[in-house]
Amino acid sequence: MNFFDKLNEAIVQNQSILFVGLDPNPEMMPVGYKSQDIMPRLWDWLQFIISETADKVCAYKPTLGFYEALGIPGLELLHKTLAAIPSHIPIILDAKHSDLNTSTLFAHTVFTEWNVDAITLSSYAGQDHVAPFLVYPDKAVFILCCTSNPTAIKLQHYPTDESPFYLQIVKESRTWGTPEQLGLEVGTTKSEVIARIRADAPERIIMTRSIWAEGNNINQILAAGLNKNGDGLLIPVPQDMLSREDLSKQVLSLQEEINRAKTEINLDASSCSVWLPNICLLNQHPLQDLILQLYDIGCVMFGNYVQASGAVFPYYIDLRKIISNPQLFNQVLKAYEDILRTLKFDRVAGIPYGSLPTATGLALRLHCPMIFPRKEVKAHGTRRVIEGEFYPGETIVVVDDILISGKSVMEGAEKLKSAGLNVEDIVVFINHEQGVMNRLQENGYRGYAVLTISEITETLYTAGRIEREQFLALKTEE
Numbered sequence: 001m002n003f004f005d006k007l008n009e010a011i012v013q014n015q016s017i018l019f020v021g022l023d024p025n026p027e028m029m030p031v032g033y034k035s036q037d038i039m040p041r042l043w044d045w046l047q048f049i050i051s052e053t054a055d056k057v058c059a060y061k062p063t064l065g066f067y068e069a070l071g072i073p074g075l076e077l078l079h080k081t082l083a084a085i086p087s088h089i090p091i092i093l094d095a096k097h098s099d100l101n102t103s104t105l106f107a108h109t110v111f112t113e114w115n116v117d118a119i120t121l122s123s124y125a126g127q128d129h130v131a132p133f134l135v136y137p138d139k140a141v142f143i144l145c146c147t148s149n150p151t152a153i154k155l156q157h158y159p160t161d162e163s164p165f166y167l168q169i170v171k172e173s174r175t176w177g178t179p180e181q182l183g184l185e186v187g188t189t190k191s192e193v194i195a196r197i198r199a200d201a202p203e204r205i206i207m208t209r210s211i212w213a214e215g216n217n218i219n220q221i222l223a224a225g226l227n228k229n230g231d232g233l234l235i236p237v238p239q240d241m242l243s244r245e246d247l248s249k250q251v252l253s254l255q256e257e258i259n260r261a262k263t264e265i266n267l268d269a270s271s272c273s274v275w276l277p278n279i280c281l282l283n284q285h286p287l288q289d290l291i292l293q294l295y296d297i298g299c300v301m302f303g304n305y306v307q308a309s310g311a312v313f314p315y316y317i318d319l320r321k322i323i324s325n326p327q328l329f330n331q332v333l334k335a336y337e338d339i340l341r342t343l344k345f346d347r348v349a350g351i352p353y354g355s356l357p358t359a360t361g362l363a364l365r366l367h368c369p370m371i372f373p374r375k376e377v378k379a380h381g382t383r384r385v386i387e388g389e390f391y392p393g394e395t396i397v398v399v400d401d402i403l404i405s406g407k408s409v410m411e412g413a414e415k416l417k418s419a420g421l422n423v424e425d426i427v428v429f430i431n432h433e434q435g436v437m438n439r440l441q442e443n444g445y446r447g448y449a450v451l452t453i454s455e456i457t458e459t460l461y462t463a464g465r466i467e468r469e470q471f472l473a474l475k476t477e478e
């Protein structure tokens, strides 16, 4: 089971978004632990924390630095601690790892030998540093976006408060990994900081830190950090609570307070009187976030564009750009995959060139062989019309990016049929509408699309991304 699913199961099972730091910090150890040596005392304390909280939290977060500071016995203590955590509760190793040179080896050690589920990483060395941790599909990383250290503000809020560096980290790191594999660590005493990060990263898990500053109100933190589904936020158990004898009781009362506040916030959000910037929460398209991201990276352009047929359309969709944005590409693939999983086929075929990366990604996700019909047949070499292995009589599902007239996808499908393959299902990302699905049907194909052009324009208009004129121009085209 991957980290994301494991975390969600623990949240549901324990009805909690709380996580606990498992830190053998001698300075914080309660006085009641009287045995002579420090190591057995720390171990007793850590065991106590786990046994008091295992049914009330959704994750444990041991901080590597505290164990390292205790030398070799500290690393032994870490192993005992990891082994003592119930296997259904995810472990987020708080390493704030930041060294590119050791990232591959360290990722291997923590994920395959120590078997932790996720790790915190510093963002400063960029995607090259993070990538070795993301090659473990069931594991996750949390990117440190900001801390509450007063002097760090000079860096984190650079160059201006309007456009601070910590938001640049959020923006950049969203392109490094999928929402299932990459979350954000946000240390702050200010709910406004959490709200800004949530606005820029609506799909990410945010692990909050340092939120228990005096005067802070948990309702404000939750309202700022919960996503539109009322989740996506992890809250730390306050450090000073971990020294209390009645820890279990304290955590239970905090858990209940948080759950009550969450319910109130979710109830409020389910009414149309609550608006996020320009977005009504009712009637929101389920793929709204994906549509907005596609627009934001320039896949949907408005203007007068000449089509292959000579017709002029008021927009152009360029889905070829998604290959340069891995996390978005993954979301697009997931949306295709949801349709493909309802169909029966032996192989997947992409229409060149635009849909070859998509077909490749789907073949990998679905563990299904891929072929493709060539656009032009070469006069040398194998002179193949179809690349890849196949057997006549097999069923092929064809994937393409967008249907305008349906000509290019049907030409590709015909080449496959000429080689003795069966093609009935065609899956595209965008349906231009205007009867193209009927045209496919008249030619013997069943067409499926992730989105229609109307869904895209309505979503962009509702979210304030396009003007009324652009929206109406598309409306009259329908």
Ligand SMILES: O=c1ccn([C@@H]2O[C@H](COP(=O)(O)O)[C@@H](O)[C@H]2O)c(=O)[nH]1
Binding pocket: 307, 308, 315, 316, 317, 318, 319, 354, 400, 401, 402, 403, 404, 405, 406, 407, 408, 409
């Ligand atoms: O906005 C657009 C319009 C077209 N394309 C490209 O054209 C084909 C689809 O056109 P048909 O008329 O259905 O053959 C599509 O595969 C794209 O390659 C586009 O990318 N964006």
